[in-house]
Amino acid sequence: MKANRIWSWIFLALGILYFALPLIGTLEFSLKLRRGAYSLDAYWVVLGDPRFQQTFLYSVMMALATIVVGVLLVVPTAYWVRLKLPGWRPFMEFITLLPLVIPPIVIVFGYIRLYNTSSWLPLTGSAMGTNILLMFGYVVLALPYMYRAVDTGLRAIDVATLTEAAQSLGAGWVTILSRVILPNVAVAVLSGAFLTFAIVIGEFVMAALLSRPAFGPYMQLLGANRAYEPAALAVIAFAITWGCMALIQVVSRFAPKTPEQPH
Amino acid sequence: MTLSAGEGTGSKLAAPARGVRQRMSFAWLGVVPFLLFALLFLVLPTMKIVVGSFQTNDGGFTLANIANLFQPSILAAYWISIRISVASALLGCLFGFLVAWAVVLGGLPGWLRSPVLTFSGVASNFAGVPLAFAFLATFGRLGLVTLILRDWFGINIYGLGFNLLSFGGLTLTYLFFQIPLTVLIITPALDGMRREWREAASMLGATGFQYWRLVALPILWPSLLGTFALLFANSFGAVATAYALTGSSLSIVPILLFAQIRGDVLQDPHLGYALAFGMIVVTGIANFVYIWLRTRSERWVK
Numbered sequence: 242m243k244a245n246r247i248w249s250w251i252f253l254a255l256g257i258l259y260f261a262l263p264l265i266g267t268l269e270f271s272l273k274l275r276r277g278a279y280s281l282d283a284y285w286v287v288l289g290d291p292r293f294q295q296t297f298l299y300s301v302m303m304a305l306a307t308i309v310v311g312v313l314l315v316v317p318t319a320y321w322v323r324l325k326l327p328g329w330r331p332f333m334e335f336i337t338l339l340p341l342v343i344p345p346i347v348i349v350f351g352y353i354r355l356y357n358t359s360s361w362l363p364l365t366g367s368a369m370g371t372n373i374l375l376m377f378g379y380v381v382l383a384l385p386y387m388y389r390a391v392d393t394g395l396r397a398i399d400v401a402t403l404t405e406a407a408q409s410l411g412a413g414w415v416t417i418l419s420r421v422i423l424p425n426v427a428v429a430v431l432s433g434a435f436l437t438f439a440i441v442i443g444e445f446v447m448a449a450l451l452s453r454p455a456f457g458p459y460m461q462l463l464g465a466n467r468a469y470e471p472a473a474l475a476v477i478a479f480a481i482t483w484g485c486m487a488l489i490q491v492v493s494r495f496a497p498k499t500p501e502q503p504h
Numbered sequence: 505m506t507l508s509a510g511e512g513t514g515s516k517l518a519a520p521a522r523g524v525r526q527r528m529s530f531a532w533l534g535v536v537p538f539l540l541f542a543l544l545f546l547v548l549p550t551m552k553i554v555v556g557s558f559q560t561n562d563g564g565f566t567l568a569n570i571a572n573l574f575q576p577s578i579l580a581a582y583w584i585s586i587r588i589s590v591a592s593a594l595l596g597c598l599f600g601f602l603v604a605w606a607v608v609l610g611g612l613p614g615w616l617r618s619p620v621l622t623f624s625g626v627a628s629n630f631a632g633v634p635l636a637f638a639f640l641a642t643f644g645r646l647g648l649v650t651l652i653l654r655d656w657f658g659i660n661i662y663g664l665g666f667n668l669l670s671f672g673g674l675t676l677t678y679l680f681f682q683i684p685l686t687v688l689i690i691t692p693a694l695d696g697m698r699r700e701w702r703e704a705a706s707m708l709g710a711t712g713f714q715y716w717r718l719v720a721l722p723i724l725w726p727s728l729l730g731t732f733a734l735l736f737a738n739s740f741g742a743v744a745t746a747y748a749l750t751g752s753s754l755s756i757v758p759i760l761l762f763a764q765i766r767g768d769v770l771q772d773p774h775l776g777y778a779l780a781f782g783m784i785v786v787t788g789i790a791n792f793v794y795i796w797l798r799t800r801s802e803r804w805v806k
Binding site for chain 2: 245246248249250252253255256259260262263264265266267269270271314315317318321322325326329333336338339340341342343344345346347348349350351352353354355377378380381384436439440443444445446449450457460461464465468471472474475478479482483485486489490
């Protein structure tokens with residue numbers, strides 16, 4: 242057992258070394274813009290760049306739209322499947338896992354070919370249309386996480402009883418969903434939402450190929466042209482990812498207890 | 505399937521025109537918006553690619569596009585993509601397993617477990633463009649590690665043939681999200697290992713090595729192989745990290761496809777479809793293996 246423990250410490254130390262080095266390296270590199278002294282100059286350059294502000298704002302709006310549409314699409318569907326169509330669950334699981342199977346670059350390739358200006362639904366013909374297309378692309382990317390989070394949340398509550406109770410008090414479907422079901426799965430929805438935010442904010446492939454001014458392509462462009470600013474961006478991006486995960490941890494403390502553990 | 509649900513709720517809902525005639529249920533109407541969304545933005549775009557890879561320019565059926573994939577430059581792209589994915593998945597599985605083992609079974613203090621898992625959750629989502637920047641700042645020509653090795657130890661890793669913009673460099677970078685992903689998947693499997701199994705084995709006279717070879721590994725095998733398949737698909741489809749790291753200097757399949765979509769570098773649109781179709785086939789097989797093995801491994805992990 243003693244030998245075991247020594248090996249454990251060695252493995253853990255090696256792991257910490259591998260994961261800490263790039264983070265320290267990035268942080269150190271991002272502070273080196275001014276010759277000979279550590280400074281926050283790279284951060285001021287990045288934060289003061291109007292293109293940073295525009296693309297970041299664009300990606301934040303995109304992430305919020307994705308979350309809203311994703312929730313409106315996933316919560317009623319997952320609820321309905323649990324309540325009325327239990328036999329459909331394997332099929333829904335298959336559909337919601339597809340985005341993990343088909344690489345995003347292939348999906349967006351399909352968009353470009355299917356919704357080009359000469360097609361029956363020329364979404365890529367206008368900026369607004371392309372924005373909508375990109376947003377639906379992000380909903381697709383977030384689908385596996387969102388659906389699973391909500392479905393796990395629904396498993397923890399008695400959907401049928403809650404629905405019948407609400408109906409016997411005269412509630413309609415909209416009321417049931419918004420005032421009974423949604424508050425009960427709020428924690429799951431929030432977890433899915435934060436994960437979606439982390440995914441969308443730095444997404445590169447879809448935005449680049451649909452030529453939208455998003456944060457991911459901006460980071461790539463800056464990386465191709467500058468030395469120290471990209472490191473500052475990487476630190477900012479890591480802080481955002483860390484923030485999203487921390488929020489998931491915080492909200493999941495308020496989750497109702499799940500009868501079976503999800504995998 | 506929908507029979508019992510439809511009958512049980514039909515009378516209570518008292519919705520007109522519902523479920524009176526035979527056992528017709530209109531419950532499926534509730535998922536129509538979702539199905540429409542999945543059809544328009546997931547299924548049809550993919551079908552377009554799949555069908556397009558079997559079509560000539562004027563729409564006739566052909567296998568020529570698929571056959572054209574077997575030219576040296578494209579085969580080389582698939583080969584290096586598959587090698588990077590296999591290498592990063594194998595090493596990711598190995599090191600991830602060792603870390604998970606150290607935390608769950610290795611006798612480390614219990615308070616370490618939660619921070620390790622939380623960090624794994626963060627790091628497995630820290631991919632894409634910023635990850636490339638982080639590794640450039642660390643292992644690039646002026647990176648922290650490169651400079652420390654050069655100035656303190658007199659080792660010039662670039663002089664020794666290391667290059668971040670290569671097979672080895674990309675594999676090293678991908679491990680940053682592959683290892684944490686393994687930790688997240690394998691930890692529950694290790695949690696499921698019962699103490700009694702180890703005790704039973706040692707009562708029968710097994711050594712530690714025999715216990716792992718004859719009991720633990722056979723049980724964990726499906727989880728490990730499944731994780732491997734998932735990691736493989738994960739790195740095979742990744743574009744952003746590789747593109748931000750290497751530009752287009754390293755010709756892996758996703759980067760080739762990226763250039764093809766942007767500017768038709770292959771000068772044959774339908775070859776582009778076939779290239780994408782090849783990616784679906786490879787990741788599809790990997791994910792099928794993953795799902796199949798996961799259902800097998802869940803028999804043990806309760």
